Amino acid sequence: MTSAGPRIARDALGLGLRLPHHAQLVTDWPEVGFFEAISENFLGPAPGPRRRLEQIRSRYPVVLHGVGLNLLGHAPLDEAYLDALCRLADAVDAPFVTDHLCWTGAHGVSHHDLLPTPFVPELVEWAAERAAYVQARLGRPFGLENLSSYVTFEESTLTEWDFYAEVIQRAGCGALLDLNNLYVSSQNHGFDPDAYLSAIDFSRVLQVHLAGHTLRADGLFLDTHDHPVAPPVWALYARAWKLGGPFPTLLEWDARIPPLPEVLSELDRAREVRR
């Protein structure tokens, strides 16, 4: 599917839109290639968030990133949610919309978390059909993000990267490659992050995510988005850029959010890393 909405340069650097930065953003209007808004924060009836989003959209392209699609949930997709998402995507004229290759709820309960499934061929076709449906409903490119995860399933017969790449290829949709997630999962589950990278069709990458993580005392890596990007993730970014760049790159920071200049300096770092 061809790109919709305002154009985002292929090498653009973007930021996750976060409320603590809003006042400074609409005062300074810093040079940022695009912003990514969490879809669910703007789907409700409250006028304040929508007004703030419109302010940002007046100067920058805005892409939407969801956490509530529940693509791999066993139940049918939530059509009311998709209706609201379509309206929001139209309102901001989003160049693309993304969510995760995961499930979030089942049996009527929403867990508000990004949960893994076994990686099996049986799920590939089904997931691809649903992702293709979402993309058609949106009428604009739709991308799936790879998860960070803390458990694996004995039932898995595919590697995570084969599962991810195959769903995207069969769906004909885009990829949102999160390099921090990739790194976190590789450390938690003992796989080679470069093997993952080599399975990626970079022509399908709508954007790459960067974020920070936390290493617990017991050796488990947590995808916390509360630190600067870690050196091994920068190194992975450099290798990804060499392998498949240019691609739009976005920095996420969701907890212990520092002042805007510090976040912007991470984008400068990204520029340096890929030189």
Add this chain to the structure above:
Amino acid sequence: MTPPPAWLAELQRVFGASLRTPLDREQGTLRSRHQRGLSIYNLQYWLRLFEALQSELPLTCRVLGAWAFNAHAETFLLAHPPVGWDLAGAAVGFEAHLFAALAQLDSPDAACDAARIDVAWSEVLRAPEPAPLRAPLSDPAQLACARLVRSPGAVWIEEHRPLLERRATLLACAPDSPLELPAPWPSPRHWLLVHRDGGVLQVPLETEEAHLLRLLEERSVQDSLGELEATCPPNERAALPARARQWLSRAVGLGVWEGTR
């Protein structure tokens, strides 16, 4: 559309139930009873929901302290697990659960007041900013017979302690332990909250003024004024018409009413 593999629903039922296992509170901290990887999801489920409920009812959380607040939240969420994509929706019905639970405390007024303030605050912010009502004022006779319809962006509340005017200071306190509460007012105070300029405007109301607003929501303007006069002390009756006009005018100007019926 192709149905999912049959085993998926069962896998998600079992996984979901593990996530929702209550955390261990016995050692004074919240700990998962699961091992390593699953414990992360278990902790994340509860901590994310506790945070969501705390952000919907922040003042209540400060008044009760996070530990006690989270215990109420856990009881509520076990009975009413979240549905749908809206995380804020997880708090729907929680205030009713809290009121029922708090009524059993020795002195529930502060926590109940805090919960009412939190609920009103959210309600106001979620509504459009109200605009002053103009049309009915042009015809006093028509206005007298009308019943006014409250704007969703305007809510009045009663409090027994100075919680609302000190809200910002109280919210800045660490949530871990209960607050040292300010002393109660000699008699309840009344406030009007209005969605204004992206925030919440707090307007103190006189007792009779608050009484009038409540009456106006339930009956016609004429009947409300009649009831107000009937309950007014005799020594204040002469000044009442002028004061009532002033209160009505102020409420209209603040956008308290969005129409008539």
